[in-house]
Amino acid sequence: MTLKGKVALVTGGARGIGRAVSVRLAGEGAFVFVNYARNEQAARETLRLIGEAGGEGKAVCFDVADHKASTDAIASLIKEKGRIDILVNNAGESRDGLLVRMKEQDWDRVIGTNLKGAFNCCRAVSYTMMKQRGGRIINVSSVVALSGNAGQANYSASKAGIIGLTKSLARELAPRGICVNAVAPGLIITDMTSAMTEEQREKVLEEIPLSRLGTPDDVAGVVLFLASDEAGYITGQVVGVNGGLYM
Amino acid sequence: MSIEEKVIEIIVEQLDVTREECVPEASFIEDLGADSLDLVELIMAMEENFGIEISDEELQKIRTILDAINFIKKKKGMAS
Numbered sequence: 646m647t648l649k650g651k652v653a654l655v656t657g658g659a660r661g662i663g664r665a666v667s668v669r670l671a672g673e674g675a676f677v678f679v680n681y682a683r684n685e686q687a688a689r690e691t692l693r694l695i696g697e698a699g700g701e702g703k704a705v706c707f708d709v710a711d712h713k714a715s716t717d718a719i720a721s722l723i724k725e726k727g728r729i730d731i732l733v734n735n736a737g738e739s740r741d742g743l744l745v746r747m748k749e750q751d752w753d754r755v756i757g758t759n760l761k762g763a764f765n766c767c768r769a770v771s772y773t774m775m776k777q778r779g780g781r782i783i784n785v786s787s788v789v790a791l792s793g794n795a796g797q798a799n800y801s802a803s804k805a806g807i808i809g810l811t812k813s814l815a816r817e818l819a820p821r822g823i824c825v826n827a828v829a830p831g832l833i834i835t836d837m838t839s840a841m842t843e844e845q846r847e848k849v850l851e852e853i854p855l856s857r858l859g860t861p862d863d864v865a866g867v868v869l870f871l872a873s874d875e876a877g878y879i880t881g882q883v884v885g886v887n888g889g890l891y892m
Numbered sequence: 893m894s895i896e897e898k899v900i901e902i903i904v905e906q907l908d909v910t911r912e913e914c915v916p917e918a919s920f921i922e923d924l925g926a927d928s929l930d931l932v933e934l935i936m937a938m939e940e941n942f943g944i945e946i947s948d949e950e951l952q953k954i955r956t957i958l959d960a961i962n963f964i965k966k967k968k969g970m971a972s
Contacts, residue, residue, distance in 0.1 A: 772936055820929050
């Protein structure tokens with residue numbers, strides 16, 4: 646139980662990578678607030694899995710893109726537990742399409758959730774972590790932040806923005822012993838990637854040296870490590886979890 | 893507790909300095925060894941304790957303990 650006594654918040658914890666991260670952190674003893682925006686049923690399933698892993702958690706509903714809603718919700722959960730040790734900014738969405746035809750709202754929406762959402766939550770935990778003289782923030786970026794991807798100008802820009810946010814905040818908070826890192830998953834089997842055609846999947850598999858798609862657990866293991874005491878000398882880094890897709 | 897006493901108590905706690913060092917004309921950065929993060933923490937602690945808001949422009953003008961005390965008195969509608 647490496648995270649016993651710690652309090653964590655995982656945004657977008659109802660499904661996919663966020664669910665796997667929530668379950669791993671709770672399984673190691675952290676109390677996990679599982680944030681979701683819409684899918685309450687899925688958040689309940691995450692809590693059930695947390696219980697199965699012998700952990701504890703609670704679902705909290707707010708839209709990370711909404712500055713006031715996320716600030717208020719995070720303030721109240723910090724008040725409830727008296728501290729916050731781990732923030733995993735995982736909530737994200739994609740609205741793919743070629744830039745030449747991309748709608749303004751598809752750009753704004755993806756940047757709003759993925760990048761501003763991360764800002765909102767980082768800001769809401771920073772002061773408490775500063776006072777605690779410690780904490781961990783792990784931001785979920787993406788391989789496409791580094792490689793780019795046709796059809797994902799909005800998504801890749803938001804995920805590249807997360808890397809800049811991560812590195813700047815790592816510098817700002819380092820004097821208080823707070824580590825801020827990013828993970829950059831490659832192609833992970835989740836609802837978000839299920840829209841791919843078999844043909845697209847085959848093609849991308851040829852590019853992955855480990856010749857398989859990743860699982861949410863592949864990512865959760867790295868997040869757990871970055872959240873643990875073992876990773877106390879790592880900050881401002883971007884850890885690729887992509888089977889070698891991008892090196 | 894007076895505003896002066898409360899301000900000094902917050903400074904002693906936040907900046908890890910002694911009460912003796914907290915003379916009114918002491919500058920947070922030059923005399924009390926605060927860095928930019930310390931200043932932000934200090935200001936946020938004052939906002940919390942006194943129930944006021946301090947803007948970044950106002951923050952620029954607060955250099956010494958006396959500045960902080962006068963500023964808070966003004967915000968609270970008390971003569972300095």
